[in-house]
Amino acid sequence: MSDSAEEVVEELDSLGHLTGVEVEEEDLGGPVDGPDFIQTPFDPELIDVVTRNTTVDLMLSRVRTRRVDLQPDFQRRAGIWRNQAKSRLIESLLLRIPLPTFYAAEDDDEVWAMVDGIQRLTTIVEFVEPDAIDAEPLRLRNLEYLGEEYDNASFAELPPRLQTRLRETELIVHLIRRGTPDEVKFNIFARINTGGLPLSRQELRHALIPGEGRSILKEWADSEAFKSTTGYSVRSDRMADREMILRFLAFRLADPFTYADDDFDAFLRSSMRSLNKLRKARVDELWEEFERAMNGAYEIFGNYAFRKVERRGGTRRLPINKALFESVSVNLAMLTEEEISVLTRRRRRVERKFLDLMSDVDFQAAISQGTGDPAKVRFRFEAIKEIFTSAVA
Structure with missing residues (x-):
């Protein structure tokens, strides 16, 4: 094997x-000896994937106006990430460490369905603007480098310069545009879906x-x-x-x-x-x-x-x-x-x-x-x- x-x-x-x-x-995604599951050929010209360079603030705006579908009951339920993992993610942003790329699919109403990166984005929303998803505010715990100064801090308790840094953090989103055939869309996500538990x-x-x-x-x-x-x-x-x-x-x-x-x-x-x-x-x-x-x-x-x-x-x-x-x-x-x-x-x-x-x-x-x-x-x-x-x- x-x-x-x-x-x-x-x-x-x-x-x-x-x-x-x-x-x-x-x-x-298929039998053990063949993980790809496209059954019939498709025209590669129909694949429409674009890269969006956005910011945390702009993503929060999309979440607030329901133009990002976070699906709160999706992907191993909300408790998959513990507070420490969430806190370390926020700490990475404060330290200007880039996050991995996000993947989303656009529906006919131009709403983005987040498929890869939903836990990361949900964590950011819980910390910066929890009211947007009716979540409990996230407080930082067990930070590795900033613990002494910001342990137990909420977003509102951060200095203005760090609040701005978070809001202006750049995020890269690979977006599969509407019109891309379903079988292609699902295959793309199966192929990029390799981190953690697929x-x-x-x-x-x-x-x-x-x-x-x-x-x-x-x-x-x-x-x-x-x-x-x-x-x-x-x-x-x-x-x-x-x-x-x-x-x-x-x-x-x-x-x-x-x-x-x-x-x-x-x-x-x-x-x-x-x-x-x-x-x-x-x-x-x-x-x-x-x-x-x-x-x-x-x-x-x-x-x-x-x-x-x-x-x-x-x-x-x-x-x-x-x-x-x-x-x-x-x-x-x-x-x-x-x-x-x-x-x-x-x-x-x-x-x-x-x-x-x-x-x-x-x-x-x-x-x-x-x-x-x-x-x-x-x-x-x-x-x-x-x-x-x-x-x-």
Whole structure:
């Protein structure tokens, strides 16, 4: 295995540890032997990236007027940086140490979605103008060089010359202009997304596709129906929970049994945009289906819902499997309350058939590797449907 392949494996292991969900090779940009995920060629002339030399003061103006989307619930949540790390960042600016480059994408309203550098920018806003994002004012702690003089200082307590120095600090932003094709935009961010913990695919979708869909995914992921059925084991830090909800909705808005999209990531991006356009009545209808599916999955499978089972009599509970989650939940959502009640009464029969299915090599492949492949999508949905149909009959 190459060094780059080993690095991807380490990233996948790290992501699985953080999320509580079985990790697919595609989660960080593609299979281990090929991290790029553009499926079809694109015209390089369509790439429109410009460099903006701005200042802290001008960025604060954009934040204040909502022309920068900081997405406060994005990127491992606000607590990813502790006070000392934030303080050291501000100290670097006071010492005139340049910050790394920021990356952003421009939407149709010319709002900048910050994708790389959001923690740095949020820290600056928390210190200089916390009211702009309704944050608690940041006070400097444990400074390395300026501690004796400015420990515990707020921005207002700094000398005017240092306040001016901060406000006039230059920032470099690489901006992907509106009009750049989605697949190119996502690929660019995947390529430059190499520092610290790389963004998951869902974090990128969240960053680059604003709208009501964000709220829907968050609300459903925070619901008791989802949390209890998944055993409270799916962590929200990397938005794995929201991706699972998105996958359910994507296959309720499209027919999984005729799925033929060669680019699964593009399919999910398109589905997230569709969420932004749904009327409330349709969202409410989908929620009823989702809640019914969650309740049904728990009644039928108990604590092993959406998880692989190693063998008959096995007691080890494996992580949630996203491909199982979507294929089981969507099939249940298509059933009536009465049909789910029948499955619940006959759950031993369902369990036996499910265990037999877990021994099928083709099914294991359909829920483990290359899960976005159209043939594998159709196969796993049909296999789960057959279990439920035969048990209900």
